[in-house]
Amino acid sequence: MRAHSLVPLMLALIWTHQSMGNSYMPKPSSTTLSSGVYLGSSLVSFYARCQNLNNAYKIFSEIPDKNVVCWNALIGGCFNEDAGASVTLLKEMLLSGILPNEFTFSLACDKTSAVSSHSLPRNAIAAIYNRQGQFHETKQLLSQIQYRDALSWNILLTACARNEDYSEAFQIFKQMQSEGFLMDNYTAVSLLSICSKINRLDLGSTLHAFIIKVNSGYDEVFVNNVLLDMYTKCGSLDCALRVFEEMDGRNLISWTALISGLGLHGYIHEALERFKQMGLEGFKPDSVTFMAVLSGCRHNGLVEEGMWLFNHMKSVYEIEPDMDHYVAVLDLLSRYGHIKEAESIISSMPFQPNAVIWRIFLQGCKRYGNLHC
């Protein structure tokens, strides 16, 4: 036990000599020892565990490039002595832009859940996991705790929606309501996006009615955009149009969702009309908007219009076509018999055509009996 505790002391000596620039002390030669943050982290952890928080802070503050390891050392080390400080430090770490790792995760899971008032760092970490697509971690962090605030509920719902845990999401929503939390815009967005995915117009319109009833107010554009999208995807273009006409503060996403919905329902001329109108109202289409119009043309057989749009993407709209745009345009050409033109588009592509491109092209050749083109 004594021998064990000597190791950090030795490290402390080396550290002191290093930071004092002592010339008679031989400098550690390995990069691990000389890079500071490794030694520093061990020392921070050591002092914190010895309940010498002053020294832990001191060493910590002297580490020039603080990484997640030394933050974890300080946070984990001082938890037993001062849980509040530990939580404050966790917040500070997140604010300074350091991403948590699995060690931080277990700290937040095991330790901060013991302190009921510290949902903030837990939520912040959960949100980071959500953003990185680690939904399992988000759920683990938020589903096992006893008390959730509105933010925790919403982050949990978002994780379920994105992870395709649809029925779980509605169960959680039920539970959330039974604990007295009202649906807000974030809740609405998560649940409506699920309705679009599982084609549940009944659920979606019920939620719509609920949203009107609760009327949470701010940031309505987000909810209206998702409502608009939900209605087109669930087959009710009429309702989608009504949402669009009645909403104020439309943005690029509102327009794109509308155009896409019109194209999907076979109203390609209306879609292109809206595309024009959108430009007149000062909205600049982006890459997704172009996918919406090109796909619309592709599904409705408007070769000329689609090609005009594709050919003017770069020159007029300053958007570089990517692989998906090429797929849409090649299908537009091949599907309707313009094999020669499809071939010349392929040879002019700025990147290697992928298997999808070839399959579409060959299918066109097969269909139009033009294997020697």
Add this chain to the structure above:
DNA sequence: ATAGGGTTAG
């Protein structure tokens, strides 16, 4: 913390 695209064949 939340929103907009498509799925080629048979």
